[in-house]
Amino acid sequence: MTTWKHTERAIAKRLNGRRLGATGGATPDVITDRLAVEVKHRKELPGWLKDALAQAVHNAGERLPLVVLHEAGKRHADDLVLLRMQDLERLLSKQF
Known part of the structure; x- marks a missing residue:
């Protein structure tokens, strides 16, 4: 089963970015040189x-x-x- 953490990692990889981890909403889920990405995982x-x-x-x-x-x-x-x-x-x- 895919979790939201796995999804964030996959998006970071596809965008050549970095997953910042669970920070309670203080930072984006994934950052790249050009993007600040919020990742939402739903069934x-x-x-x-x-x-x-x-x-x-x-x-x-x-x-x-x-x-x-x-x-x-x-x-x-x-x-x-x-x-x-x-x-x-x-x-x-x-x-x-």
Whole structure:
């Protein structure tokens, strides 16, 4: 069974970063030269979220697929952006 610690280690490795360990929320879970990463491990993610990303991937062609999550009445500067790990890795390596 995958634990949240294992997930943090795996993400740190994929991003060439370092896992900082459990610090009670005082620091990011993983850091890299460019990123401060919070890792959330769940048994299952919401279906509508996975469906939205699948739609973005399907429609992207050679472009970067991502989903923007906007909460009604809130500022767009605070919108959330969701993309796949493989696409983040490509973006960081400048293959997009």
